[in-house]
Amino acid sequence: xxxxxxxxxxxxxxxxxxxxxxxxxxxxxxxxxxxxxxxxxxxxxxxxxxxxxxxxxxxxxxxxxxxxxxxxxxxxxxxxxxxxxxxxxxxxxxxxxxxxxxxxxxxxxxxxxxxxxxxxxxxxxxxxxxxxxxxxxxxxxxxxxxxxxxxxxxxxxxxxxxxxxxxxxxxxxxxxxxxxxxxxxxxxxxxxxxxxxxxxxxxxxxxxxxxxxxxxxxxxxxxxxxxxxxxxxxxxxxxxxxxxxxxxxxxxxxxxxxxxxxxxxxxxxxxxxxx
Amino acid sequence: xxxxxxxxxxxxxxxxxxxxxxxxxxxxxxxxxxxxxxxxxxxxxxxxxxxxxxxxxxxxxxxxxxxxxxxxxxxxxxxxxxxxxxxxxxxxxxxxxxxxxxxxxxxxxxxxxxxxxxxxxxxxxxxxxxxxxxxxxxxxxxxxxxxxx
Numbered sequence: 302x303x304x305x306x307x308x309x310x311x312x313x314x315x316x317x318x319x320x321x322x323x324x325x326x327x328x329x330x331x332x333x334x335x336x337x338x339x340x341x342x343x344x345x346x347x348x349x350x351x352x353x354x355x356x357x358x359x360x361x362x363x364x365x366x367x368x369x370x371x372x373x374x375x376x377x378x379x380x381x382x383x384x385x386x387x388x389x390x391x392x393x394x395x396x397x398x399x400x401x402x403x404x405x406x407x408x409x410x411x412x413x414x415x416x417x418x419x420x421x422x423x424x425x426x427x428x429x430x431x432x433x434x435x436x437x438x439x440x441x442x443x444x445x446x447x448x449x450x451x452x453x454x455x456x457x458x459x460x461x462x463x464x465x466x467x468x469x470x471x472x473x474x475x476x477x478x479x480x481x482x483x484x485x486x487x488x489x490x491x492x493x494x495x496x497x498x499x500x501x502x503x504x505x506x507x508x509x510x511x512x513x514x515x516x517x518x519x520x521x522x523x524x525x526x527x528x529x530x531x532x533x534x535x536x537x538x539x540x541x542x543x544x545x546x547x548x549x550x551x552x553x554x555x556x557x558x559x560x561x562x563x564x565x566x567x568x569x570x571x572x573x574x575x576x
Numbered sequence: 577x578x579x580x581x582x583x584x585x586x587x588x589x590x591x592x593x594x595x596x597x598x599x600x601x602x603x604x605x606x607x608x609x610x611x612x613x614x615x616x617x618x619x620x621x622x623x624x625x626x627x628x629x630x631x632x633x634x635x636x637x638x639x640x641x642x643x644x645x646x647x648x649x650x651x652x653x654x655x656x657x658x659x660x661x662x663x664x665x666x667x668x669x670x671x672x673x674x675x676x677x678x679x680x681x682x683x684x685x686x687x688x689x690x691x692x693x694x695x696x697x698x699x700x701x702x703x704x705x706x707x708x709x710x711x712x713x714x715x716x717x718x719x720x721x722x723x724x725x
Contacts, residue, residue, distance in 0.1 A: 306613040308606070315666045320591070320651060323663065327654035334657075 350453040355397045358453065359417045378427050379404040381568060385437050386420070386444070393509035394444050394502075412439055414446040416453060432564035434516025438507050445502030451495040500546060504553055513562030514554055518547045586646045594645025598667060605674050612681040617690040617718060625723055632722040636690060638679025641700060642672040643711035669697065672714035684720040693718035 383402045390400060398418035408425040415421065420443050430436045446452050508514050553559075623630070644652075648664035655662050673695050684690055696715045 304616060306616065308609060308613070312670065314670045316661065316663045318663045320648070320664060324647075324651055324654070327651070327658065330658060331654060 347454055350450050353450075353453060359399075376404055378424075379422075382422055382427070382436065382440065385433065386440055389437060389441055389444065389506055389510055393506045394441060394448065396444060396447055398447055400444070400447075412443050414443045414452040418447065420444075429520075430567070431519065432516045433567050434507065434511060434564045435519040436567070437510065438503050438517050439520060441503035441506040441510075442499045444506070445499030446495070448502055449495065449498055451499065454495075496546070497549060500550060501553065504550055504559070508557075508559050511562065511565070512560075514559040515561045515564040517554070518550050519564075521547045521550075587650055588647075590646030590648070590650070594647055597645070598671070601671055601675075605671065605678065608678045609674070612678060615681050615684060615687065615690065617677060617681060617693045617716075619691075619693055621692050623689060623691060623721060623723070629724045630721055631724055632687075632720075634720055635717065636680050636683040636687070636720040637715060637717035638676045638681070638683055639713055639715040640672050640675035640679060641711055641713045642668055642675065644668050649710070669712065669714070672697070672712055673716070676714040676716040680716040680718065686722070687720035688723040690718040690720045 379402065382404065386400050386402055390396060390398075400418045400420060403419060403421045404427070405421055405423050407423045409423040410425045410429050411423050412426055413421040420440070422440075426439065427436075430439070504514060504517055507517055644665065648668070651664040652662050655664070676695065677693075680690065680693075694717055696717075697712055698715075699712050700710075
């Protein structure tokens with residue numbers, strides 16, 4: 302047999318392929334997978350949360366205590382807020398929690414419910430309230446989130462998201478740290494249904510405690526009148542439109558025949574208290 | 577955000593530069609393969625000519641270390657999640673082996689034939705880069721025979 306040297310016609314070892322097309326296909330597949338995992342785990346969290354005991358929740362909340370207490374500013378206003386919470390819990394909202402109120406120095410007009418009975422109240426909110434009833438309604442609203450375990454669902458989803466990002470990018474990645482920081486806040490926002498249920502709970506509690514519902518809608522009225530929407534952007538973003546909430550509350554007040562009374566004023570030097 | 581931008585820049589750079597470098601390398605591989613067509617490199621252990629005709633027999637080897645670009649490495653790590661043919665590594669191994677064969681032939685000089693050719697592949701710098709295969713070495717070796725015409 303005669304040897305005739307020649308080049309092979311085609312290269313069988315290298316698949317003719319478009320790497321860019323492969324990249325887009327794989328990335329799309331990966332994104333789809335992440336989205337599916339997020340949805341499935343999120344649903345799982347919603348299913349599991351009602352079965353988590355308050356004991357376990359308090360332990361989880363214990364992880365947060367350190368970072369919360371570091372920012373705590375103890376004050377006369379804080380003491381007053383705590384006494385309102387205690388009174389609400391003793392008389393009307395009998396929840397299996399030991400509530401811990403944290404006052405944080407921040408212009409944010411908001412209050413946040415965290416696992417383990419932690420309630421963060423921002424000083425921006427304390428500056429805005431005009432009567433004790435108004436403040437009690439907001440605190441009862443946060444307690445309503447505890448009553449329905451909404452805060453756990455919020456935490457759960459945030460937890461899932463952070464887990465996914467740490468899994469993909471690693472714990473040291475700046476991106477996952479950034480995600481963890483921002484998602485804690487945004488994921489803590491509750492759905493409209495959860496907010497509405499917490500509103501209803503707050504209204505019942507307010508009526509039970511004071512015998513009338515004065516001040517229930519004050520806070521939302523105030524916000525919808527405010528000219529600067531940026532200031533309340535965060536609160537508005539995480540709570541359904543205030544008009545709707547006010548009219549929903551007014552409907553309940555009318556149908557249940559709740560009476561309006563004289564709102565209890567805040568202790569006199571309220572505005573002068575500085576943290 | 578900066579991290580992400582940095583990452584995307586690396587990917588884009590890896591794609592553009594990597595593709596250009598690969599094309600150039602393949603062109604050079606084809607040219608040199610054509611140049612060395614006269615020298616067969618076979619896996620047979622013997623030649624049919626009688627022993628007296630073999631004037632010299634010596635070990636020849638050629639090795640090439642080729643690295644993969646950032647884009648292909650990223651593509652391969654994506655492929656690792658789903659499984660399947662890692663196409664982005666195929667050209668890396670192909671280039672390394674052919675380059676090694678060509679270098680072996682260069683070493684053989686004016687030999688008539690290279691018999692008993694073997695190709696071996698090993699990864700390099702695996703510990704330095706924990707993200708998997710970064711670059712690999714292909715080593716081709718055989719016995720170069722010079723036959724009396």
